Amino acid sequence: MGGRRRGPVARLSRPAREYDVLRRHQLLRVRGRSVAWVPPLVVLVAITVVDFNTAGEFRMISWVVLVPGIAAAICGVWGTAVFAVLALVTYFVADTSYPSRYESSLPDFILVALGGILAVLACAVRVRGERHMLHMRDVAETTRRTVLRPLPADWGGLDHAAVYLSSDVEARVGGDFYDVQQGLHGTRVLVGDVQGKGLGAVEAAAALLGTFREAAYHEAIGTVAERLELRIHRHGLHLTALGRDDSDRFATAVLIGFPEDAPGVVDVVVFGHEPPLAVGPDGVRQLPVDTGLPLGLGELSDDGPPPVQRVPLAPTETLLITTDGVTEARDAEDRFYPLAAEVAAAVAADPLAAEPRRLVAYVRDGTLRHSGGHLADDTTVFAVRRSTPGNGRKGRLQS
Known part of the structure; x- marks a missing residue:
């Protein structure tokens, strides 16, 4: 007997957000094993390969800052931290392999490092929110089943x-x-x-x-x-x-x-x-x-x-x-x-x-x-x- 929700909705309702969380977890598992690490790894490898196969003037290696950001959206905190380190190491190795005239500047290095740190922090916030949301879902489900006994x-x-x-x-x-x-x-x-x-x-x-x-x-x-x-x-x-x-x-x-x-x-x-x-x-x-x-x-x-x-x-x-x-x-x-x-x-x-x-x-x-x-x-x-x-x-x- 509750009212219908009308008008523009600025954010997803709680059940919709819970559904998205559960759906994402299901999609990122194959035979019970997590494959959340695959997308950021593919992006990291792709950026590195493209960077080594393009002219020195066209530097793409700085784009590895995207890798920990992708990991933050689908991986856990430790997985995101690993990709943040991998992105930084990959950037350093790729950058030092070029002649000095093609090397990127220090600000790009700082950008990749800062991007990794922010990604880890964002992932920690996301994981904490998801855990709280799923906990509240379990509480609500338990409450409903207590009222509606089997x-x-x-x-x-x-x-x-x-x-x-x-x-x-x-x-x-x-x-x-x-x-x-x-x-x-x-x-x-x-x-x-x-x-x-x-x-x-x-x-x-x-x-x-x-x-x-x-x-x-x-x-x-x-x-x-x-x-x-x-x-x-x-x-x-x-x-x-x-x-x-x-x-x-x-x-x-x-x-x-x-x-x-x-x-x-x-x-x-x-x-x-x-x-x-x-x-x-x-x-x-x-x-x-x-x-x-x-x-x-x-x-x-x-x-x-x-x-x-x-x-x-x-x-x-x-x-x-x-x-x-x-x-x-x-x-x-x-x-x-x-x-x-x-x-x-x-x-x-x-x-x-x-x-x-x-x-x-x-x-x-x-x-x-x-x-x-x-x-x-x-x-x-x-x-x-x-x-x-x-x-x-x-x-x-x-x-």
């Missing part, structure tokens, strides 16, 4: 799959959340999206998930809905007491219960979210449920949390729930991604496309294709249905 296959008697995609805006982590919790009254599923981005949204998502995991085990689904509303309200009060200015967050969510005593139905509570799509061999339909206010805005209504609504669900139907990254994905002509129509076409062509693992993969690929890979928000695609011998036992699709 779900065992066939957890709670459900065949499920999920995929999470980080958007290309500045913050890497967002407020998308999902979980499956089995309990005394059946298995419950919660999928939602906290307003905003960054660690504040992650805090709110973690608070809601903690409450869900505890309440969904013990309580009836209506009580779980009440606990979720109360939890985000208490979370806001806590932030207000701390003097934070992000205490008014809200979250859209879908709470689904799979009762053990009624296999042909599901109980659904919708907090300001798009109702789930039921996807099956016979087509795609939106669950006929009413939508209440988002979590955190319940005080605006005198009726309390949205009601629990029981709706039929065939054993062959899969529930598909997505967050804003899918519903707000736009193409070059600013058209929204036609989720229901795309999924309906896929199921019509192949009824097995309704299987959760294949379904989330199809929606993920379709969203990226439609948006050209530029997501307006963090994207979660979650698909779930009851496990039966015919449905198989598929696990969570890793993002």
Whole structure:
């Protein structure tokens, strides 16, 4: 539910810079061994060869100052230092091999030496920045996986799959959340999206998930809905007491219960979210449920949390729930991604496309294709249905 980044961008977003770093490291390795030393060495040899094969009046050997600069961009600090020394030695040997009338002046020698020193310093700054960036990436990934815990296959008697995609805006982590919790009254599923981005949204998502995991085990689904509303309200009060200015967050969510005593139905509570799509061999339909206010805005209504609504669900139907990254994905002509129509076409062509693992993969690929890979928000695609011998036992699709 974070905003779209608009206007000119003066620098790459953090995820883009991280991607460039990782991509560069991959390109500079062959069979697991680094080949980052090859480009600066080739340039050094090329400059030396050209210099020895041109007239004395046309001196190119001073161009070796470029070699440590190239090394600084792709090699480590020690590798850059080696090339800085090699460039200086090569310059000295090549320069002294010419007749005295063709020898370069002392300023050129100082230029090559100074260029090597600056290249080593620049490389040290670059390596330190890359290490910090990759460390922060690992921290963000660990934080996300702590909130979105791995779900065992066939957890709670459900065949499920999920995929999470980080958007290309500045913050890497967002407020998308999902979980499956089995309990005394059946298995419950919660999928939602906290307003905003960054660690504040992650805090709110973690608070809601903690409450869900505890309440969904013990309580009836209506009580779980009440606990979720109360939890985000208490979370806001806590932030207000701390003097934070992000205490008014809200979250859209879908709470689904799979009762053990009624296999042909599901109980659904919708907090300001798009109702789930039921996807099956016979087509795609939106669950006929009413939508209440988002979590955190319940005080605006005198009726309390949205009601629990029981709706039929065939054993062959899969529930598909997505967050804003899918519903707000736009193409070059600013058209929204036609989720229901795309999924309906896929199921019509192949009824097995309704299987959760294949379904989330199809929606993920379709969203990226439609948006050209530029997501307006963090994207979660979650698909779930009851496990039966015919449905198989598929696990969570890793993002």
